Amino acid sequence: MSLPVLHLKGIIVELSFRTGEQISTEQYLQLQRMCNEFMTQNVQWKPSRFNARTAVDDGGLMLFNSYTGALAVFGPEENQQVVALLDARPDDPVPESSLSLQEQLLQHGFLVNAATDELKQAEELHQSVQQQNSMHLVLLATEACNFRCFYCYESFPRATMKNHVVSGLEAYIQQQAQSGKLQQLTISWHGGEPLLAPHVIEQLSQSFIRSCDQHGVLYGAEISTNGYYLSRERFEQLLDWRVERFMVTLDGSEEVHDARRGLHGGGGTFRRIVDNLLSLKDVQRPFEINLRVNFDNSNLEAVTDFIPQLTEWFADDPRFKVFFRPVGCMGGENDLNLSVCDDRTKDRKIWEFNEAAIAQGLTVSSFISDILLPTGAICYAAKPNSLIVGSDGKLYKCSVAIDQENNQLGQIHGDGSMELDLDKMALWTTSGEETDAKCQACFFRPACQGNHCPLYRMRTGNRPCSYEKRQIKRTLRTLWLQSQSEEVK
Template sequence: MTDDTAISGIPDEEVLTAFSDEILHLILLPTEQCNFRCVYCYEDFSVGTMKEPVVAGVKRLLERRIPTLRQLHIGWFGGEPLIAQKVIQDISESVLALTRTAPGITYTSEVTTNAYHLDPATAQRLYDLNIRQYQISLDGPEEIHDQTRIQRNGGGSFQKIWTNLLGLKASSLDIRVTLRVHVTPANLNAMPEFLSEIRKEFLQDSRFVVLLKSVGHWGGPNDEEFNVLGASESRQAISELEKLINGQGGGADKVYHPGSVCYASRPNSLLIRATGEVGKCTVALSDPANNIGRLLEDGTLKLREERLGPWLRGWTKDSSKVLGCPLVGLPRSQGEPVLMQIGVRPPGLSRSGDAKVGK
């Protein structure tokens, strides 16, 4: 990597990576259903499990692309992806067979999961499928977490998730676990003690890191009622909490900071929904501007250039802000509604969400 900056402070190497035809980043939604009903969730759960024609299309797309790739990364998202493990296994086994025919390729895979079903046996199965990175959300200590990350049946979820996290720690699996800890006005006072517990239980293990993220107005039925931190409050709170982690034995490498370029800004990153619709952003799922095309059963991608172009505009406008989240200020085709963008809800308009944040 050079010290030169090519676009808006983005290193040359990152620019080349984003535009390389030899790199492919796919985000796959094996289902858009979920066993949770988190109070701040933006999804409507109107779509079910990925059907066989879409599964076949994903496989054939990868058959076409793998011979020309040197890097392939697949991210599993949802809904809750682990309630559709058969789809994950089917596609992953196909990918592993394909990568064995291309020994020069680097293949990595991750899952964004609520971890309710991530018991040791499941973790081992996923590991055998080369899924070795996790992002798992927690909303604070049990009494607070269970008020917001609620099961579909109304029950709490903390104890099951914590047990599964301890199971991951007890394993010898070569994995990376990002504990995404949500920060809200309701849990802020409890965060120092909770992060101390996180540090004690997990951060001495080199496989675990923490990502602190403020919950925003991401859309959904409870959006207007849910209290969130303002931008300046959020920055200050997260800065202080990160210092707490780093200053008490965690080490600076224990706090994870995402890169400055959103995956949705990268030309070689695509989202494939359970329906076969192709998009760029995992949050604005109901936004027409995020429907940029369709995956056909034969593996062909039919993309709409007029919809794709606005997601990539940060590169031509030389804008680090747009590259960081192209959903903000996304240009619209004539007649398309303007949905919510990163916590900014225009009066009287419907809502969508915040850029890929996990759940």
């Protein structure tokens, strides 16, 4: 590397780290591109340790980098050149014909400067999770539910959010927005069944939006609902309250779904949920509804048979996406009776279902590619800027272990003040890659930081690798199939 280039590179590195908060992503990427142009000609390079790759059906190659989040597909005619570039030694000469490919690989982080300390970069990314300019709150609008799903782990001890908790949250967010430090607020509406308490969602949403808009804070929300009360009117209200992403579960045909996800006190739920969902197709506004399908050994065939029905209803509207997840024993009262799949079956069926859905014209959930973003797979429980607020104002980190003593961190009061046990907080936020050498060396480290599920690590002592990481080649193939399908459409 010649001295002027080294000097330029030094300036760019300094710019992006010292004043990182002041430059836009576009400016950052432009600087990175300039840097790469010089580097291509002047420095030695190596493949990033955070790459994953898989061959695809047409003889091409799919590449993923977990530090930059980049996903790229190379055609069969480029495959050999790309593999040669990735597998070359740092001092190997690059053929003239491969220079433009090399530049692309550098630009998206698949190749890096041979002098780059990628482990240091991963540590710096870990530090960025500690920043306090964004906040994520999971709000239990009510802890009651009108369903009694046979695999549910919740116990529904408390009902609608108390008035003093609502006023405390309004005050807390107003204070945070006013402080000037907060740049982004994300709310996850959860329960129980949150749409049993729409007045809570309305009051808090309007207050949060007012505070955020007044102080230039970016606001967005999502909701997990069983769909029973998701009428078109309610749905449009939620859109007005800036709820952008929805998750609604259907576990198979009417008979199968109703046996698994019936009403409290008995009664089917399938027909009403489907009627609600179909009525939303006429809404001429942007949104994303993730149709979650939970599977275990008892409904594997039913899910396969259900995909054509989902296709008939939703394949013509990509705002509806499918998301397949295995049922697990999470501490619910029915755990001993669950016919959960073994790990190999889970890993196989998730991707079989996704591939079948794409082949039939459905769109798979954006959650899959979200998990592959830098820090995208870290659980909210592991993030210092994230909290769950119960309907009685209790503060938690994890929504699956509400009754666990080290998950009960404190309380929010009516004036917006909070009592928070920081020692308990640290149990959840520092239990990942910090003490796990295998996680530190993993290609997926920038995405999950060993913290995809702190609860799973606490309870089992095992690494909580996400389903996407465990089957990264199948994951990449799914994303490739989806991109091929979109081209055809």
